[in-house]
Amino acid sequence: MQENQANRRRITVLGAGAWGTAVAIAVAARHDVLLWGRNADAMADMAAARDNTHYLPGFPFPPALRVTADFDEAVAHVQRDGAADGEEGLLIAATPVAGLRPLLHSLKGRPIPNLVWLCKGFEYETGLLPHQIFRDVLGDEIAGGALSGPSFAQEVARGLPCALTIASTSAALRDCVVAVVHGGTMRVYSSDDLIGVEVGGAVKNVMAIATGCADGMGLGLNARAALITRGLAEVTRLGTTLGGNIETFMGLTGMGDLILTCTGDLSRNRRVGLGLAQGKALDTIVAELGHVAEGVPCAKAVRELAARLGVDMPLTNGVASMLFDGVKPEALVARMLARDPRDETLAPASK
């Protein structure tokens, strides 16, 4: 479907992994898109093959998608001098959380328009959410927001229906992202709850590791439903303690993404859990994945954050103990089942 010429925008996607590539393919149905990646050889291969054969093979690039390894060119693509309101380009940061800070530093001082990030997690070293990293680096220089929700790259690249949420405190940024991304098979909802949206997107990855592990151990569908539900309770406890709205955790970026990632075998985080159940070492699992699994660093960051805040997160602690302390899945299951009974609904920070 070609967008009406008047509505075409210039979009740059910074980061050429699976998700950046899928989003670039999806928006190139209606806009002029430049996909930037830091590896010059990989980008040259992509330009020749018109396919991201390493991170998202089998999804040919549409004609309006170009690729580059030249950062200046990528940023200049969205800088149109004198662009009228409603015609600005959009920068989409598609790195993992670990790459967000260095990427934003590279953008500092450049006259860029709106920016959204796609990563889901807490920064490992600082425990910060992406919007806090954004403010740390760029302050109020430009408007920013998180685009999140249940979305496997392969399905989006295939053009299957998908619903996302753009979270930002800037109404203009939200409107820009809806104007660019909403349409065809993509629905984009808006929210001003950055904390809620980002906590949901981050902690669901930890719960997907837990659920993958339980499924891999053959603990059954009852256990899976219990894990997802108690996982949602945990996400909500942490998120509301940090200032997120409780309703956000019942929405696309909370319950929606939690269900998808815990149950869908396309999930890399779920596959980490399946690997743990097989007795594989974490290094082996991560090497075999060949993609980022944000739930791994996130489990550690969230364990520390929750301990600091006094928020009860037994599933997160359990996942972190398997990943980092050598606790075996069977021992963890026994430990979880032996926990004292309690009220199903707990106040945010109570234990």
Ligand SMILES: NC(=O)c1ccc[n+]([C@@H]2O[C@H](COP(=O)([O-])OP(=O)(O)OC[C@H]3O[C@@H](n4cnc5c(N)ncnc54)[C@H](O)[C@@H]3O)[C@@H](O)[C@H]2O)c1
């Ligand atoms: N894959 C999905 O289905 C999906 C969906 C929604 C959100 N996400 C989120 O999007 C983020 C990226 O995931 P992905 O699937 O693209 O990961 P991926 O492992 O497929 O690719 C990661 C890409 O980021 C690049 N990268 C890493 N650090 C970088 C840096 N400092 N500067 C530039 N590039 C850097 C790598 O070279 C690679 O191209 C993650 O936070 C993930 O949780 C992924």
Ligand SMILES: O=P(O)(O)OC[C@H](O)CO
């Ligand atoms: O493959 P995962 O586990 O990183 O999940 C991908 C997306 O976040 C799902 O919305």
